[in-house]
Amino acid sequence: xxxxxxxxxxxxxxxxxxxxxxxRAEVLSSGFGALDERLPSGGWPxxxxxxxxxSRFGVGELxxxxxxxxxxxxxxxxxxxxxxxxxxxxxxxxLAAHGVALERVLVVRVPAAHKRNRRGSxxxxxxxxxxxxxxxxxxxxxxxxxxxxxxxxxxxxxxAERGRTLGVLFRPLQAARESSHAxxxxxxxxSAYGVRVNLLKSKGGVRGSVEINLLAAGxxx
Amino acid sequence: xxxxxxxxxxxxxxxRLPAAPTSLRSVDTQQEPADSPELWVGAHIHALKxxxxxxxxxxxxxxxxxxxxxxxPDGLVLEVKGSLHLFNGxxxxxxxxxxxxxxxxxESAIALAPTPLAAMVAxxxxxxxxxxxxxxxxxxxxxxxxxxxxxxxDVVQRLARMGVRTIGQALxxxxxxFARRFGPAHLSELDRLTGRNADLRHHFQPRERFRRRRELTxxxxxxxxxxxxxxxxxxxxxxxxxxxxxxxxxxxxxxWHRHAPPSLCVLRLAAPLADxxxxxxxxxxxxxxxVLPEPVRSCELRSGxxxxxxxxxxxxxxxxEYGGSAGPESPQLVERLRARLxxxxxxxxxxxxxxxxxxxxxxxxxxxxxxAGVGARGPGGTGARGPGGQxxxxxxxPGEHGAGGPxxxxxxxxxxxxxxxxxxxxxxxxxxxLLPAPQQLEELEGAPLRxxxxxxxxxxxRIETGWWDGGEIGRDYYTVFDIYGVQLWxxxxxxxxxxxxxxGMFG
Numbered sequence: 001x002x003x004x005x006x007x008x009x010x011x012x013x014x015x016x017x018x019x020x021x022x023x024r025a026e027v028l029s030s031g032f033g034a035l036d037e038r039l040p041s042g043g044w045p046x047x048x049x050x051x052x053x054x055s056r057f058g059v060g061e062l063x064x065x066x067x068x069x070x071x072x073x074x075x076x077x078x079x080x081x082x083x084x085x086x087x088x089x090x091x092x093x094x095l096a097a098h099g100v101a102l103e104r105v106l107v108v109r110v111p112a113a114h115k116r117n118r119r120g121s122x123x124x125x126x127x128x129x130x131x132x133x134x135x136x137x138x139x140x141x142x143x144x145x146x147x148x149x150x151x152x153x154x155x156x157x158x159x160a161e162r163g164r165t166l167g168v169l170f171r172p173l174q175a176a177r178e179s180s181h182a183x184x185x186x187x188x189x190x191s192a193y194g195v196r197v198n199l200l201k202s203k204g205g206v207r208g209s210v211e212i213n214l215l216a217a218g219x220x221x
Numbered sequence: 222x223x224x225x226x227x228x229x230x231x232x233x234x235x236x237r238l239p240a241a242p243t244s245l246r247s248v249d250t251q252q253e254p255a256d257s258p259e260l261w262v263g264a265h266i267h268a269l270k271x272x273x274x275x276x277x278x279x280x281x282x283x284x285x286x287x288x289x290x291x292x293x294p295d296g297l298v299l300e301v302k303g304s305l306h307l308f309n310g311x312x313x314x315x316x317x318x319x320x321x322x323x324x325x326x327x328e329s330a331i332a333l334a335p336t337p338l339a340a341m342v343a344x345x346x347x348x349x350x351x352x353x354x355x356x357x358x359x360x361x362x363x364x365x366x367x368x369x370x371x372x373x374x375d376v377v378q379r380l381a382r383m384g385v386r387t388i389g390q391a392l393x394x395x396x397x398x399f400a401r402r403f404g405p406a407h408l409s410e411l412d413r414l415t416g417r418n419a420d421l422r423h424h425f426q427p428r429e430r431f432r433r434r435r436e437l438t439x440x441x442x443x444x445x446x447x448x449x450x451x452x453x454x455x456x457x458x459x460x461x462x463x464x465x466x467x468x469x470x471x472x473x474x475x476x477w478h479r480h481a482p483p484s485l486c487v488l489r490l491a492a493p494l495a496d497x498x499x500x501x502x503x504x505x506x507x508x509x510x511x512v513l514p515e516p517v518r519s520c521e522l523r524s525g526x527x528x529x530x531x532x533x534x535x536x537x538x539x540x541x542e543y544g545g546s547a548g549p550e551s552p553q554l555v556e557r558l559r560a561r562l563x564x565x566x567x568x569x570x571x572x573x574x575x576x577x578x579x580x581x582x583x584x585x586x587x588x589x590x591x592x593a594g595v596g597a598r599g600p601g602g603t604g605a606r607g608p609g610g611q612x613x614x615x616x617x618x619p620g621e622h623g624a625g626g627p628x629x630x631x632x633x634x635x636x637x638x639x640x641x642x643x644x645x646x647x648x649x650x651x652x653x654x655l656l657p658a659p660q661q662l663e664e665l666e667g668a669p670l671r672x673x674x675x676x677x678x679x680x681x682x683r684i685e686t687g688w689w690d691g692g693e694i695g696r697d698y699y700t701v702f703d704i705y706g707v708q709l710w711x712x713x714x715x716x717x718x719x720x721x722x723x724x725g726m727f728g
Binding site (some may be wrong): 055056057058059060061062063066079080082086087088089090091092093094095096097102103104105106107108109110111124127128131132135136137138189190191 | 568657
């Protein structure tokens with residue numbers, strides 16, 4: 001991946017499109033410099049599905065998304081930000097303190113009574129996730145699903161592209177072994193002052209891990 | 222001989238016409254008495270075909286005038302004086318009315334008269350009858366028989382024995398004697414017929430809500446076939462709403478069974494909707510989720526009150542494209558999710574004033590894209606605001622939106638600061654996740670445990686409030702890390718027995 005500067009400059013030409021790069025894709029800064037450097041095109045993709053694999057719920061995965069949550073919800077002409085089946089109640093005052101415009105936030109609960117088979121509420125969660133992604137009414141859709149099948153993740157990815165929506169799927173770390181159609185997969189583990197983000201799959205970007213200091217950035221207000 | 226002066230008068234008018242047009246009016250009024258202040262169309266309905274009713278015709282007739290009255294069981298009168306010019310006079314209006322009768326499949330006879338009763342009676346006779354001024358009315362009525370007045374048989378027979386068979390003969394009878402013999406009611410009816418007394422009628426009010434029931438030809442169990450059976454009623458609903466330029470926010474579908482009480486399927490919409498295809502789609506989702514105890518024998522649709530619909534224009538850009546906002550997609554998404562998951566499943570969040578974490582927020586009805594007032598924040602585009610949002614935490618808010626965290630530290634009162642509230646707890650951190658209810662933690666020698674020992678971090682915050690409404694709390698909140706590196710928000714009761722609870726996670 002080492003190009004000399006001459007070649008790199010040439011490749012910056014907008015008419016040149018390379019398969020390994022999605023440089024022209026619209027991205028949003030993650031708010032963390034170290035992470036931006038590793039992410040393809042320097043930020044979260046504007047549309048598509050990304051997977052965040054967490055060792056334990058609450059290690060800091062939501063804090064990692066707070067900057068774009070704030071940026072997306074408070075932008076002019078912002079669309080909704082949907083939370084599908086969050087495990088607890090999103091605490092509105094904390095979100096507002098981080099600059100999230102609450103009027104854009106929509107929480108979708110999938111009732112347990114909606115069980116159709118042994119997969120419990122998973123079908124309902126995936127349905128709501130896909131509807132939200134594909135509707136075009138959302139900028140960001142986050143979903144907490146235990147174990148969606150690879151085929152279903154593919155559907156979600158297509159829906160996210162159709163609706164020009166960034167979909168974030170939170171999964172347990174064990175899912176890292178399965179293949180996935182998400183454009184970006186990262187494992188998130190706690191470290192001394194924040195989290196260690198391990199990029200497992202990154203379309204057109206570099207793999208590897210990066211330490212992010214959430215405390216220095218002020219994970220809470 | 223009587224024609225003599227009349228002809229002369231007309232001649233005189235022809236001569237004078239170009240010279241003095243102002244006098245034309247006076248000549249006109251001399252030649253033809255003034256039109257009556259009212260003109261009524263009476264329609265006598267011979268046959269109602271199909272599902273047509275008097276109400277359907279009355280609803281349709283409201284395009285001529287709001288003064289439509291029903292004369293049950295088979296009549297309709299409408300006052301059309303004000304709208305004659307819109308239909309090119311009486312002929313045009315009669316033609317338009319006949320067309321409407323054809324559309325709703327009603328066969329009727331029509332008459333025009335200055336009083337509603339005269340119009341109705343003449344329509345029942347069935348011969349062409351168009352009288353536009355009051356002076357001619359009595360003259361034209363005299364030859365009509367008495368039967369269309371629909372008086373009781375014995376009255377008509379007694380009148381016939383007296384040799385009174387037409388309206389004219391009845392009008393010629395002495396009033397006092399007529400009233401004594403046949404009752405003042407019939408006399409006053411004659412007065413209303415000729416316009417001597419006012420004829421007050423109730424105006425027809427069309428149904429405000431849509432309500433239609435249909436018996437099914439056979440019992441149905443499959444939701445797809447039920448939806449197909451509902452389709453014609455939904456189409457009617459579409460017409461109903463279109464005529465009113467309204468949408469509905471509530472729709473109730475009742476499915477009746479042989480024994481079991483009717484199943485209810487209620488659709489609540491986030492925004493007024495009049496699109497039949499979307500209503501059908503949403504109702505289909507609802508029916509799909511419905512568990513029927515028995516096959517369905519008949520179904521009924523009931524709408525809520527129609528709401529005036531605001532027609533929107535489509536934006537140039539797709540949502541998400543170059544900053545295109547979500548127009549109708551947002552309410553549509555909410556409705557689709559609610560149709561399947563239930564009304565309570567989708568909600569928004571809002572902050573409430575107060576220090577108690579449980580009462581610092583609440584659910585709310587989702588704010589839909591069109592009404593949310595977040596726009597006009599300068600030419601920021603949809604581009605990322607980048608690390609700006611992050612700075613909010615440390616240094617007093619990102620400036621442009623007022624809910625920045627520690628900016629509230631400077632003596633801000635807990636109270637509404639439009640449009641957002643400012644967190645009143647200053648520099649203290651709040652977790653992103655709140656447990657629905659505090660979860661008691663195990664203890665080991667007074668220290669809390671959760672999946673192992675906990676590492677304390679940062680300051681302690683005391684929240685002691687709520688004594689005025691019975692929901693008093695006294696807690697010391699701590700931020701801790703568990704052995705997996707998860708940041709937790711726990712508290713210790715101030716009161717005995719000083720138990721430890723987990724209340725939130727920083728995520």
